Amino acid sequence: MTTTSTKPMIALETKEMADMLFAATQEVFVSMLGSEIHQLPEAEPERSALFDGVVSVIGLAGPVIGNGIFACSAGAACDLSSRFLIAEFSAVDEQVLDAVGEITNMIVGGFKNLLESITGQLQMSIPTVMYGKNITSRNSQADLAVVVRCAFAGGECELAVRLAAA
Amino acid sequence: MTTTSTKPMIALETKEMADMLFAATQEVFVSMLGSEIHQLPEAEPERSALFDGVVSVIGLAGPVIGNGIFACSAGAACDLSSRFLIAEFSAVDEQVLDAVGEITNMIVGGFKNLLESITGQLQMSIPTVMYGKNITSRNSQADLAVVVRCAFAGGECELAVRLAAA
Numbered sequence: 001m002t003t004t005s006t007k008p009m010i011a012l013e014t015k016e017m018a019d020m021l022f023a024a025t026q027e028v029f030v031s032m033l034g035s036e037i038h039q040l041p042e043a044e045p046e047r048s049a050l051f052d053g054v055v056s057v058i059g060l061a062g063p064v065i066g067n068g069i070f071a072c073s074a075g076a077a078c079d080l081s082s083r084f085l086i087a088e089f090s091a092v093d094e095q096v097l098d099a100v101g102e103i104t105n106m107i108v109g110g111f112k113n114l115l116e117s118i119t120g121q122l123q124m125s126i127p128t129v130m131y132g133k134n135i136t137s138r139n140s141q142a143d144l145a146v147v148v149r150c151a152f153a154g155g156e157c158e159l160a161v162r163l164a165a166a
Numbered sequence: 167m168t169t170t171s172t173k174p175m176i177a178l179e180t181k182e183m184a185d186m187l188f189a190a191t192q193e194v195f196v197s198m199l200g201s202e203i204h205q206l207p208e209a210e211p212e213r214s215a216l217f218d219g220v221v222s223v224i225g226l227a228g229p230v231i232g233n234g235i236f237a238c239s240a241g242a243a244c245d246l247s248s249r250f251l252i253a254e255f256s257a258v259d260e261q262v263l264d265a266v267g268e269i270t271n272m273i274v275g276g277f278k279n280l281l282e283s284i285t286g287q288l289q290m291s292i293p294t295v296m297y298g299k300n301i302t303s304r305n306s307q308a309d310l311a312v313v314v315r316c317a318f319a320g321g322e323c324e325l326a327v328r329l330a331a332a
Binding site for chain 2: 051055057058059060061062065066067069094097098101102105123124125126127128129130131132133134135136137138139140141142162164166
């Protein structure tokens with residue numbers, strides 16, 4: 001048996017993946033959160049700046065593996081939770097973290113459905129939501145990474161997807 | 167077609183899952199990090215206290231879905247990275263975050279191999295590693311959750327696994 005170091009490539013361009021991610025985000029914001037969104041320029045593929053706020057991560061597995069990450073400020077998380085749960089939230093509590101987890105689940109789920117036309121069937125893991133200060137994050141094993149920054153009525157949010165050959 | 171609200175149960179006790187997680191952690195610490203570990207009491211199934219340090223998350227998917235989480239202080243992360251990469255680290259940088267991601271990958275991979283005897287074949291996603299202050303975390307969709315706290319020569323670390331029916 002011989003092995004080679006060449007990984008199978010994912011037949012997907014970064015631009016196409018970013019368009020899918022924006023479309024999935026827009027769908028959830030318009031249909032579930034009652035807000036239009038628009039895309040902001042200058043997304044960085046790897047977050048380098050320190051960040052205060054909420055980060056939600058959900059894994060993807062199948063013919064490709066990876067994850068989807070949703071990040072926003074505490075204020076934006078409260079606004080999104082207020083929209084989603086139709087109740088007033090002014091501080092990040094467990095309900096807000098759960099709401100952000102649910103929103104992440106819907107957005108990454110919509111993205112997964114679009115991606116499956118290219119990759120074949122994928123599964124999502126369960127969301128892990130973290131809230132903290134001075135957060136840096138790293139995803140070292142990705143072959144393909146896109147970040148989409150969006151503005152909505154209550155602030156900004158960032159969606160990232162990283163994929164690697166399984 | 168009829169549907170019921172009863173989720174299929176995972177045929178696994180919390181104690182059995184904690185034992186698997188400790189065994190997988192011990193294997194990596196002894197074989198890759200040159201340190202014995204021992205288990206600490208009073209693990210909380212859901213982290214409630216604020217936490218400063220490094221948190222690494224990796225998704226699981228297959229007949230069950232879920233994730234594995236590794237958490238430790240900045241000091242413990244530096245000690246582990248020094249052991250793993252055989253180089254001196256005194257501050258959390260990208261190399262330390264990547265090393266913690268690799269260690270998480272090995273521990274959760276070992277746990278996955280043990281769990282597969284019960285669940286059938288599982289896949290792992292790619293690790294996301296975060297470093298920050300005042301971190302709280304939430305996993306809302308889990309049916310089964312275990313946390314194992316361990317002490318090693320360079321500090322303490324915590325392993326958590328959450329599983330849900332796919």
